[in-house]
Structures are given as structure tokens and as C-alpha cells.
Amino acid sequence: MKNRIFSILCQNIPGVMMRITRDFTRRQINLDSITVGVEPSGLARIILMFRADDHMAEFMQKVLTRLEPIIKVDVIDPEEGVVRVVALIKTKKLAGDEHWKVVEKIERAGGKIVDSSGGAILAELSGDNEEVENIINALGREIVTEVARSGRVYISKKIG
Amino acid sequence: MVEMNGSKALFEALNAEGVKHIFGIPGGSVIPIYDALFDEKKIVHILTRHEQGAAHAADGYARASGKPGVCLTTSGPGATNLTTGILNAYMDNSPVVAISGQVTSSAIGTDAFQEADMLSLMLPITKHNFIIHKVKDLPAIVKTAFDVATAGRPGPVHIDIPKNTQNEKADLKIPATVKHEKVLKMQPTPGEIGRAIEMLAHARQPVIYAGGGVVWSNASPELVALAEMVQTPVVTSLLGKGVIPEDHPLALGMLGMHGRMVANLAVTECDLLFAVGVRFSDRATGDIRHFAPKAKIIHIDIDPVEIGKTIRVDHQIVADAKLALKGIIAGLKSHVQRGRTSEWVKRAEKLRKELAPRTDYDEVPTKPQRAIKEIMSVLSGDAIITTEVGQCQMWAAHFCEIKNPRHFISSGGLGTMGFGFPAAMGAKVACPKNPVINIAGDGSFLMNSQELATVVENEINVVSCILNNRYLGMVKQWQDLFYQKRRSGVGLGKVPDFVKLAEAYGAWGGRASKPSEIAPKLKEALASGKPAVLDIPIDPDENVLPMVPAGGRLDEPILT
Incomplete structure (x- = not known):
């Protein structure tokens, strides 16, 4: 079982996600990440992540391609493009030295402080999933009280 | 562009597709469409007695003719009653276009009277499905539905039409073609x-x-x-x-x-x-x-x-x-x-x-192998055989020698008992000149026998030959072979008198109690000028053999 990423181009109409997810549910595959965006063309782009063996991944690509609103299903090789997740984190109320230490840690890791007016720090992190996970772990679960994380977004390096 | 309401536009679109017959039942949320049907000249509506019958009839119509079969129901129970028939069509790739009324758009989601979430219910059992909230979208959606149902690997499509769309008026034109984003690979390289x-x-x-x-x-x-x-x-x-x-x-x-x-x-x-x-x-x-x-x-x-x-x-x-x-x-x-x-x-x-299987049995009650041989002896290559599901189906598959495609119509993927009779009705409507024979079991036939009213009323003269063993025979066979003959829940006991049942509906009813009576009785049934039911009591202990057990090897069948 390997991690798989599908990039799906489809009509931007209600119900497409339901058509997709039921095809996974039925075959007992858990979706690890779902991201949807609208392309400049007006079509929707869905990025899905899941785990499956080669046979099932190939089969699911064909099953999804068969759905009427779906135009194309590309199997993504993460090496050929950039995969990112974005996380917003909230810390407990911090004061004094502790506050500044955390700010420094976040900024050194490439994070951005979004708000700290209430005493707690709200910060924005991005990177591949592991990087984001590492920052959160480095800060510690004692400090970080809430995490809101996006699904994977992907863009290919290919031109044209 | 002509101003019309959604219901009128629906029939314009169906006419453009060349639809000649619709199988359906009206109800509260589809009355505007039935009101437009009142003025419709080219399309014949056949009122079935259960929506499942309408779905199977449309499926049988499609399989016999190669053209899409159409069924029409109201919302809620009318539409949910279609589902078995629609899944049956999906499993066997039959181009059925099913249309149902829906409660008014603004009431959807409020648990309104006779509301069912048909978009969700039909989604996994159709090739594609639609709901039309705006009448301006109706012409293109109906066209697309027929395109999808018939293109590539065929399959059923469901269209849900809320009542407001049925009533809404707009300047509309039925498109000759619609653009499809999907490109099907038809040609081999x-x-x-x-x-x-x-x-x-x-x-x-x-x-x-x-x-x-x-x-x-x-x-x-x-x-x-x-x-x-x-x-x-x-x-x-x-x-x-x-x-x-x-x-x-x-x-x-x-x-x-x-x-x-x-x-x-x-x-x-x-x-x-x-x-x-x-x-x-x-x-x-x-x-x-x-x-x-x-x-x-x-x-x-x-x-x-x-x-x-x-x-x-x-x-x-x-x-x-x-x-x-x-x-x-x-x-x-x-x-x-x-x-x-x-x-x-x-x-x-x-x-x-x-290895040709034996058919020359003379026993009474009749052996089913012989029964089918006798039935086929009366028919020529133009006869369309439909089947119910179970032992009767497998005997038909074994012993009906079929000479043409579209002349053997059976529920393959879903194995739907109750399919054969309404499917025969649809096939007969599509091919009125061909004799249509439904080879049934007593269990299956009772699952949609209410359609006797439909075939009598509309003079759809199909013949159901009931191989009557008073059992749900295929389950009984599995219990006999794999569950130490513990026959659980399979005895049908006092089955109705099928001759009287047929006659009660105004159909021809007859019984062939021994092998030599089958051919003459079937000839009589075919000549009666009525829909007919021929009851053929068969040996209740006969099984469909040889048989490869589920998951077994094709070269290792059970012989006796």
C-alpha cells in the first residue's frame, strides 16, 4: 500500500464530491486528504490523497474517469510538482519570555504570526505535510492547543 | 424559441428523441407532467400497477429494441419503487431513462410529503443522474440524459424534476445536439x-x-x-x-x-x-x-x-x-x-x-428440462424469451436454444426476481409482432403479478409459463446441496391457483399437468388473443445440474 495522489479535473457542480467519495467508501478506502479549487477555466480541480496498492489505484483511476462530471484523472508523482499543506495553529495564552521564545521558534521555521492580540499566538505554517508536523511537534502539544490544517494542494512543475 | 412550461418541454424533448412509449404511474408531484401528457399525440403511456413494473418494462423494452426505454413516476414512494428496476438496468447495461417528479425545489430538504432524496438514492445505481431546478436547463439535460444512456457502455439515467420546474414557463428550444466534455474511445488502434x-x-x-x-x-x-x-x-x-x-x-x-x-x-x-x-x-x-x-x-x-x-x-x-x-x-x-x-x-x-443435457423425460410431474423443450417446440426463432430469476432462469438458459440477439432477456447482474413478467411486457410493446414468452417460477411470478392488470388492460399479449414447484427453488437447491437439506424459508406451500389468478384479471389461464399437454396448451394460449398464464406443475425435487459451486472450478462441477 502506497500513498497516492489524484488530481481530478471535473465540472464545478453540486454532487461531484459525493459521486467520488462513495466510490472510495464502497471499496473501504479512507481518503486522507481532499482539496477543491476552481480553475480559471471554471472547471473544478480536486486533489485526493489515499493509500492503495497498485491494482486498486489503477482501478480507482478508471472508476473515477468513468463518472460523467469528471473530465480527467491524473495520477500525481509528488516529485514532479510541489505539494503543500497550510496549517493555522493557536497556542495557549503566553506571556513574557515564553511568548517571545515561541514567536522566535515559529518565525525561524518559516511560519508567520497572524495575531497575538489576545495573549495567545495565532500562526500560519506551510510546507509539505512532514515539515508542518515537525514544527507543531517542536513547539509541543503543551503549547499548541488547536490546529486547523488544509488538505494537500499540488501544482505540477511542467510548463504548458 | 417557444414559450412553454417544463412539462410541455419534457414531451417536446422526448419526441425529439423518438420516444414512442412511456411506462409509468402518476402521483401528486408529477401531475403537471401528466397534464401535458393529456395533450400528447405521439407518445403512448402505459399505466403499470407498480413502479417497479414500469422500470422493468422500460428495461425489457430497451433490451428488445436496442432503444432507450422510458419510465415516469411521482416523487417519494413512486420514485423509490423504481430503484430495484434501475439498478437491474445498470447491472446489465440497459439504456433506461427514468423520470420522476419531485416536491417543489424550495420544499426539498424539509421532509415534505412524499419527498425522497432521489439525487442521492439514484446516484450509485445509475450511469448518471440529474435534478432540474430551473426550466431553462431542462431541454439540454433531457438531451444529455439520452446521450449518456446510450453512449459507449449503455446504462440507466435518472432525471428528477421538481414540481416548480414542471410548471415554470420560459422561452425554450430543444437542442439537436449538446456538447460533451467526455471523449469516448470507440475505435481500436x-x-x-x-x-x-x-x-x-x-x-x-x-x-x-x-x-x-x-x-x-x-x-x-x-x-x-x-x-x-x-x-x-x-x-x-x-x-x-x-x-x-x-x-x-x-x-x-x-x-x-x-x-x-x-x-x-x-x-x-x-x-x-x-x-x-x-x-x-x-x-x-x-x-x-x-x-x-x-x-x-x-x-x-x-x-x-x-x-x-x-x-x-x-x-x-x-x-x-x-x-x-x-x-x-x-x-x-x-x-x-x-x-x-x-x-x-x-x-x-x-x-x-x-455432454448434451438430457431432456427426454416422461415423468409426471413434468421435469423442467422437458417442460422447456416442449415450450420451445412451439416457438420459432422470432420468439423473445424473458425469464424470471432462479432455477427457472437457469433451466431457460440451458434449454432455450436462442437464434438471435435480443431474443433472450434475463436479469443477469442483479438477479431480480419479478423482472421477467414486466420485462416481457416491455419487450412485447417494443416488438409487437414477436411472440413474447416469460419463463417464470411460481416464486418470481408472484413478485410482480399485479402487472397482469396492465397487460390485460393494454392488450399486451405475453405468455407466462410458470414452472411451478412450490419452492423458492434455487435457494432450496443450495440448501439441499450445501446446507444438509435444511430447507429454511423456501417452501411456498399453498401457491395460488394460477389459472384462476389469470382469469380473475381477464387473462387466459391454463394448466399443463403432464409433458404432452404443454405444447397444445401453449398453442392455445398463443391463439387466445389475450395475455396468458400457463401453469406447469414440475417435479419439486429437480435441481439445476451440473452446477459449479460458488467459487468452485469450472471443470469440477457437481453432477448429481
Whole structure:
């Protein structure tokens, strides 16, 4: 079982996600990440992540391609493009030295402080999933009280 | 552009598609459409007595004619009653366009009276489904629905129409065509054809395995031509029955769990399995590890999902069956292939004769094998046979020698008891000149026997031959074979008097109590000028044998 990423181009109409997810549910595959965006063309782009063996991944690509609103299903090789997740984190109320230490840690890791007016720090992190996970772990679960994380977004390096 | 409401526009769109018949039942949320139907001149509405009957009738209509069958119901229970019939059509790739009324758009989601979330309910059991909230979208959606139902691998499409859309007026025009984002690969590539020809040329013991895809692609002439050209025996799936005349010297019959032994042996021994328009159903393959164990497999199918789904294949052709077969035939003409009557074919022909199942039973009650032989003795090649599901279906599959595609209509994938009778009704409406015979069991027939009212009212003269063993016979057979004869929940006890039942509805009713009475009674039924029910009491202990147990090997059937 390997991690798989599908990039799906489809009509931007209600119900497409339901058509997709039921095809996974039925075959007992858990979706690890779902991201949807609208392309400049007006079509929707869905990025899905899941785990499956080669046979099932190939089969699911064909099953999804068969759905009427779906135009194309590309199997993504993460090496050929950039995969990112974005996380917003909230810390407990911090004061004094502790506050500044955390700010420094976040900024050194490439994070951005979004708000700290209430005493707690709200910060924005991005990177591949592991990087984001590492920052959160480095800060510690004692400090970080809430995490809101996006699904994977992907863009290919290919031109044209 | 003409101003009209959604209901009127629906009939304009159906007329543009050439729809001649609709099977349906009205209800509260579809009255505006029925109001427009009141003025409709070209479309005949057949009022069924249950919506499941309407769905199966539309399915039978589609399978017999090759054209989409249409059914129409109200919201809620009317629409949910369609679901079994729609899934049945989906499993067997039948182009049914189902339309139902829905509560007003603004009431959807409020648990309004007779509201059902049909978009969700129909979604997994249709090729595609729609809900039309705005009347301006209706013409293009109806056109798209028919396109989707018939394009590529056919299948059912459901259209949900809220009442406000049925009433809403707008300036509308029915489009002649609509744009589709999806591009279907219909044509085989030269590479795909070339390799298939090479493989055929090198095979010493080839077998063709043909299914419903050959029927839907109207590729029966090409299939027979190829079989003759390369002198290759042909086995079929249940839904492929008739793609080669079953009295053809190369036709070995159906394979699988209840297949002909010669077909199962041929597949087990072949060195090339040329599969076209089939999906390698578990009922056809048995244990896949021992399916065609010596063979290279070529798989031709229009739906890439089917290729490699359960069976590894050595060569795939994603294409329309007719186009692929034509390409192969054209390529073969330059090859030295003609007239190869090999030892393999001679052996298949010999085995076919030796393993032919027995039908010459004289016992009373009648043996079902003999019953079907007697039924077929009255009919010619133009008769359309529909079946119910279970033992009656498998006896029909075994003993009805079918000569033409679209002349054997049976619920394959879903195995829906109650399908055969309404499907016969649909087939008869589509093909009024052909005799239509439903081979039924007593259990199955009762599941949609209310349609007797429909066939009598509309003079749809189909004949149901009930192989009456007072059991849910196939389950009884499994219990006898695999559950130590613990017959649980399968006895139907005092079944109704089917003669009286038929007569109560105004149909012809008759009974053939011994083998010699079947043919004369069936002739009487066919000549009665009425829909008919012929009750044929059969031996309740007879089983469908030989049988390959579920997951067993095709070459290891249970014989007795």
C-alpha cells in the first residue's frame, strides 16, 4: 500500500464530491486528504490523497474517469510538482519570555504570526505535510492547543 | 424559441428523441407532467400497477429494441419503487431513462410529503443522474440524459424534476445536439488489432467468450463471421445468449456456475480466450485462479474499468465491440486463417454432443428440462424469451436454444426476481409482432403479478409459463446441496391457483399437468388473443445440474 495522489479535473457542480467519495467508501478506502479549487477555466480541480496498492489505484483511476462530471484523472508523482499543506495553529495564552521564545521558534521555521492580540499566538505554517508536523511537534502539544490544517494542494512543475 | 412550461418541454424533448412509449404511474408531484401528457399525440403511456413494473418494462423494452426505454413516476414512494428496476438496468447495461417528479425545489430538504432524496438514492445505481431546478436547463439535460444512456457502455439515467420546474414557463428550444466534455474511445488502434490477430493466429485451442457488449454493439454478425473465419468455438455469458445462433456448430452455449459442461471444459482447456463484451462475472468464472488456466486472454470492452478488474488479461482492446471485430476480421483476411477445422474444433463438437443435457423425460410431474423443450417446440426463432430469476432462469438458459440477439432477456447482474413478467411486457410493446414468452417460477411470478392488470388492460399479449414447484427453488437447491437439506424459508406451500389468478384479471389461464399437454396448451394460449398464464406443475425435487459451486472450478462441477 502506497500513498497516492489524484488530481481530478471535473465540472464545478453540486454532487461531484459525493459521486467520488462513495466510490472510495464502497471499496473501504479512507481518503486522507481532499482539496477543491476552481480553475480559471471554471472547471473544478480536486486533489485526493489515499493509500492503495497498485491494482486498486489503477482501478480507482478508471472508476473515477468513468463518472460523467469528471473530465480527467491524473495520477500525481509528488516529485514532479510541489505539494503543500497550510496549517493555522493557536497556542495557549503566553506571556513574557515564553511568548517571545515561541514567536522566535515559529518565525525561524518559516511560519508567520497572524495575531497575538489576545495573549495567545495565532500562526500560519506551510510546507509539505512532514515539515508542518515537525514544527507543531517542536513547539509541543503543551503549547499548541488547536490546529486547523488544509488538505494537500499540488501544482505540477511542467510548463504548458 | 417557444414559450412553454417544463412539462410541455419534457414531451417536446422526448419526441425529439423518438420516444414512442412511456411506462409509468402518476402521483401528486408529477401531475403537471401528466397534464401535458393529456395533450400528447405521439407518445403512448402505459399505466403499470407498480413502479417497479414500469422500470422493468422500460428495461425489457430497451433490451428488445436496442432503444432507450422510458419510465415516469411521482416523487417519494413512486420514485423509490423504481430503484430495484434501475439498478437491474445498470447491472446489465440497459439504456433506461427514468423520470420522476419531485416536491417543489424550495420544499426539498424539509421532509415534505412524499419527498425522497432521489439525487442521492439514484446516484450509485445509475450511469448518471440529474435534478432540474430551473426550466431553462431542462431541454439540454433531457438531451444529455439520452446521450449518456446510450453512449459507449449503455446504462440507466435518472432525471428528477421538481414540481416548480414542471410548471415554470420560459422561452425554450430543444437542442439537436449538446456538447460533451467526455471523449469516448470507440475505435481500436492498429496496434491493438495487430496484436490480437497475432495471438489468434498462434493459438491452437482458441475459444471466443462473448457477452452482452456484443448485443449492445449490434456486433453479432461480426462475431459469427470471426468465429467461422478462424473456426473457433464460442461460449457466451447469460446476457450473450443469442449473439451466435445456439444451433450453430461452433456454439457451445453458456459458461459458468450453471453453464454447459462443454463450455466450461472448453474454457478450462483453451490456450487463448478471446473475450468480447463481457465482464468476467463471478457467476461465469468460478474460482478465478483456475479460470482458463492455460490461456492467454484477450479482452475487448468499451469500458476500461472492466479490463483487469478481476481477471488478468494479456491483451486489451478498449473499443466498441463491432468496430474491434471488424478491424480484426479485416486484418485476418490477409492472414492464412480460413477453414482451419482443427482437432480442437472436432473435439469440441464431439464433446458438445456427448455432454448434451438430457431432456427426454416422461415423468409426471413434468421435469423442467422437458417442460422447456416442449415450450420451445412451439416457438420459432422470432420468439423473445424473458425469464424470471432462479432455477427457472437457469433451466431457460440451458434449454432455450436462442437464434438471435435480443431474443433472450434475463436479469443477469442483479438477479431480480419479478423482472421477467414486466420485462416481457416491455419487450412485447417494443416488438409487437414477436411472440413474447416469460419463463417464470411460481416464486418470481408472484413478485410482480399485479402487472397482469396492465397487460390485460393494454392488450399486451405475453405468455407466462410458470414452472411451478412450490419452492423458492434455487435457494432450496443450495440448501439441499450445501446446507444438509435444511430447507429454511423456501417452501411456498399453498401457491395460488394460477389459472384462476389469470382469469380473475381477464387473462387466459391454463394448466399443463403432464409433458404432452404443454405444447397444445401453449398453442392455445398463443391463439387466445389475450395475455396468458400457463401453469406447469414440475417435479419439486429437480435441481439445476451440473452446477459449479460458488467459487468452485469450472471443470469440477457437481453432477448429481
